[in-house]
Amino acid sequence: MAKRQLVAGLIGAGRIGKMHGENILAHMPDVFLKAVADPKLDFSWAESVGIPKCFKDAKTLLKDRDIQAVVIAASTTAHVKLICSAAEAGKDIFCEKPIGFEPDSIKEAIDAIERCEVKLQVGYNRRFDPDFKRVHDVVQSGKIGTPHIIKITNRDPARPNIDYVPESGGLFIDFCVHDFDTTRFVSSSNVKEVYAMGAVLIDPEIGNLGDIDTALISLKLSSGALCIIDNSRETHYGYDQQVEVFGSNGTICAENTSPTHTVLSTSSGVFTEKPYYSFVERYREAYVSELREFFNCVHKGTDPPVTGKDALAAIKIAVAAECSYKQNRPVRVEP
Amino acid sequence: MNPVTVGVLGAGRIGKLHTENILRMADVNLKMVCDPYLDEVWAGNLNLKTTYQPERIFSDSEIEAVLICSPSPLHAEQIIEAANTGKHVFCEKPIALDPDRIVEALEAVEKKGVKLQVGFNRRFDMNFVRLKEAVDSGKIGRLHLIRITSRDPSPPPINYVKESGGIFLDMTIHDFDMVRYLSGSEVEEVYATGSVLVDSDIGKAGDVDTAIIMMRLKNGALVVIDNSRQAVYGYDQRAEVFGSKGSMLALNKTSSETVLTTKEGVVSDQPLHFFLERYGESYRAEIEEFIRAIRKDSEPTVGGKDGLASILIGQAAKESLREGRPIQLET
Numbered sequence: 001m002a003k004r005q006l007v008a009g010l011i012g013a014g015r016i017g018k019m020h021g022e023n024i025l026a027h028m029p030d031v032f033l034k035a036v037a038d039p040k041l042d043f044s045w046a047e048s049v050g051i052p053k054c055f056k057d058a059k060t061l062l063k064d065r066d067i068q069a070v071v072i073a074a075s076t077t078a079h080v081k082l083i084c085s086a087a088e089a090g091k092d093i094f095c096e097k098p099i100g101f102e103p104d105s106i107k108e109a110i111d112a113i114e115r116c117e118v119k120l121q122v123g124y125n126r127r128f129d130p131d132f133k134r135v136h137d138v139v140q141s142g143k144i145g146t147p148h149i150i151k152i153t154n155r156d157p158a159r160p161n162i163d164y165v166p167e168s169g170g171l172f173i174d175f176c177v178h179d180f181d182t183t184r185f186v187s188s189s190n191v192k193e194v195y196a197m198g199a200v201l202i203d204p205e206i207g208n209l210g211d212i213d214t215a216l217i218s219l220k221l222s223s224g225a226l227c228i229i230d231n232s233r234e235t236h237y238g239y240d241q242q243v244e245v246f247g248s249n250g251t252i253c254a255e256n257t258s259p260t261h262t263v264l265s266t267s268s269g270v271f272t273e274k275p276y277y278s279f280v281e282r283y284r285e286a287y288v289s290e291l292r293e294f295f296n297c298v299h300k301g302t303d304p305p306v307t308g309k310d311a312l313a314a315i316k317i318a319v320a321a322e323c324s325y326k327q328n329r330p331v332r333v334e335p
Numbered sequence: 336m337n338p339v340t341v342g343v344l345g346a347g348r349i350g351k352l353h354t355e356n357i358l359r360m361a362d363v364n365l366k367m368v369c370d371p372y373l374d375e376v377w378a379g380n381l382n383l384k385t386t387y388q389p390e391r392i393f394s395d396s397e398i399e400a401v402l403i404c405s406p407s408p409l410h411a412e413q414i415i416e417a418a419n420t421g422k423h424v425f426c427e428k429p430i431a432l433d434p435d436r437i438v439e440a441l442e443a444v445e446k447k448g449v450k451l452q453v454g455f456n457r458r459f460d461m462n463f464v465r466l467k468e469a470v471d472s473g474k475i476g477r478l479h480l481i482r483i484t485s486r487d488p489s490p491p492p493i494n495y496v497k498e499s500g501g502i503f504l505d506m507t508i509h510d511f512d513m514v515r516y517l518s519g520s521e522v523e524e525v526y527a528t529g530s531v532l533v534d535s536d537i538g539k540a541g542d543v544d545t546a547i548i549m550m551r552l553k554n555g556a557l558v559v560i561d562n563s564r565q566a567v568y569g570y571d572q573r574a575e576v577f578g579s580k581g582s583m584l585a586l587n588k589t590s591s592e593t594v595l596t597t598k599e600g601v602v603s604d605q606p607l608h609f610f611l612e613r614y615g616e617s618y619r620a621e622i623e624e625f626i627r628a629i630r631k632d633s634e635p636t637v638g639g640k641d642g643l644a645s646i647l648i649g650q651a652a653k654e655s656l657r658e659g660r661p662i663q664l665e666t
Contacts, residue, residue, distance in 0.1 A: 145567075146532065148530070148532045148533070148545050148563055149545060149547070149561050149563060151484075151561060153482075155577075195526055195528065195549070195661070197524075197526070197549050197551055197557055197661075199479075199551070199555055199556075199557055201477070201479045201555055201556070201579070202479075202579070214479050214480065214557060215557075216480075216549050216557045216558075216559050218526070218528055218547045218549055218559075220528060220530075224530050224531075224532055225530070225532070226528055226529075226530055226545060226546070226547045226561075227547075228547050228549075228559050228561060230480055230482060230557075230559060232479060232480065232577065234579075235577075235581070235582070236579075236580060236581060237581050237582065240582075246486070246561075246563065246566070248532070248533070248565070248567070249567055250567055250568050251566070251568065251571070328661055329660055329661070330526075330528075330659055330660065
C-alpha cells in the first residue's frame, strides 16, 4: 500500500519559492503540494507545474484543513507574521532564512511555535550540502581532533541589484548569517565574541546606502577555537564556497564544486572548471535534502534538524558583527 | 669579474644552510665562518676557514659583505659593527624586537652607505612571486582580500618560545612581510585574536599558539592571516590574493605529486615538512639577490625599512591581543 501523502502548501512563490515548489513536485512523491499563495502570484507558473489551488492571500491557504505543513518563502519582512498565523492554524512550518532581522521578532516566532506545538525548520540549506555535512561528520568523528581554526569563504558571483540592498538588512544579516550558522554547525560550538572589518571595494553605491560589500569577521567560540570568515559580494568567477576545519589531529577542507571535474592542459596553461555560478546550482542537492528532511520530521513526529533556536543564534551573531563593525571593537555575542 | 668576498656570522641551522649555498655560487668567495660554538665536524668536512671571534671578520679588509645568522639579540650590534667597518650586510630576520634598536642599526647602515638586506626569504619563493606578479600585472584586478595560512608542523622548544618575542614577532612576522610584499601597500590597522590550544606551557609562558590576525591596508584591501604552532600534517603555507577580476591561490608544495587510490581512500603527499624543505630554493635566491645588489650597486629589494615595518606590525598585533581591540599603526 502506498504511503499516505502529506499535504503541503507553499507561501511565497518568488525565485526561491518556485524552486522549493518544483523540488517538492519533482523529488517528493509522498508530498502533495496542494496550494500556493503569493500576492503577486505567477498563475501561469502554478498552472504549468500543476499546483491545484492558487491564492493571493496566505490566510486563505492557511484555512485549508487538509494542509499539514507549509513552506514559507515570502519576503523576509513577512516571515514572522506568517509563522505566527501558520502556527495558530496548526501547521508545521519550513521557513526560509532569515526569520527576521532582529532577535526579538525571531523570539516572537519561536514563542508561537512552542505555544501551538508545531514544528519549525529554518532554511539553512548549507547544513544539507554533502560537502559541508561531511566536514561536520568528520569533525564529530574526532578524526581531526579538537577544532582549533575554522575558515569560511563565502563570496557571491555578482553584486546584488542595488534596489535589493536597502531591504536586505545589510551584509551581516543578509549574507554572513549563513556563515554564522555554518560555524555553529561544523564546530558544534556556540560563538562568544565577534570582531568585524568591512569595506566598500566593489560598488560605491552600496556604500552610499550605508552597507559594505567586502568583510572579514573573526569569531571566538565557546570551545576556545577561532574562526575567520571572508565575504565578498562579487567574484566574477562564480560562487566561492569553501570551509576548512583545522584541528589538533589534522584539517578537513571542503573546496568549491564545479559542473565537471575535467582538466584541460594546453600551451597556455592547465585549466579546471570554475565553481558553480549561482546558489541554486551550487546547493541544488541541499535544497532538496532540507525539504525532504523537514517532511520526514513531519511524517515521523521528530524534531527538525535546524530550528528557530539556531536561527536566533545566527541572528544574534549577525547583530553583534554589525555592532562590532560600526563601533570598531570586538563585541560579545548575547548568550 | 672578481667574486664578492663574504664572511658568515653564526653557523647554526640557518647559517649552515647559507654557507652551503654560497659555496656553490661561482661569484662568491667565502672567506671565513664565525661561531663561538662552531660545529667543527661540519666545518672540517667543508674545508672552511673558521674563527670563534666576530672581530676577525669585521677587521678583515678583504671581506666586503657579511651574512648575519647569529642569535637575534646580536643582530643589531653586528649590523652596526659591519656598517662601521664598511661591510654590506645580509641579516636574518628579525633585526631586533625593539623598533628603536632597529632604527639605530638602520641609521648606522645609512650613515656608512653600505647595503642591508633582511632575510625575508619567502619573497623569493616562486609561489609568492607568482601571486605578486598577478597583483602587479592587474590580472586579478584591484586587490580586495589577501588570505594567508601559515602553520608550523610542531611547536618550538618552550625555552625558545620564552625568548622568541611571542608568536607575532617570531612566526607571523614572515606573514606580515608577505602582506606588504604582495600588496605593495602598508598596514593601517591590525586586530589580533589568539588562543592556547596546542600546548598549555606556551600559555604559561604568556604566549598563544593559535592566532587569527586581521588587517586593513592603506589601499583599502582587507587581510587575514591564520597561524598555528602545530599542523600535524606538515608545514601549511598557503595564500590567496582576491581582487575585482578574480583570485589566485598558492597551494602547499609536496615532495611528489603522486595520488594513491585504494579502497581506503585517495591519498596524496603531505606538505613539505618544514621551512628548510619548503623554502630551500628561496634561501638560495635571496643570497643571489644580495650578491647581485652588491655587484650592480643597486638597492636590495627587501631592505632595512621592511625589517622595521614588519616588527611595528608585530608589536601592534601584540598590543591588540593584549588589549582586545584593533590598533591603528602610526603612519
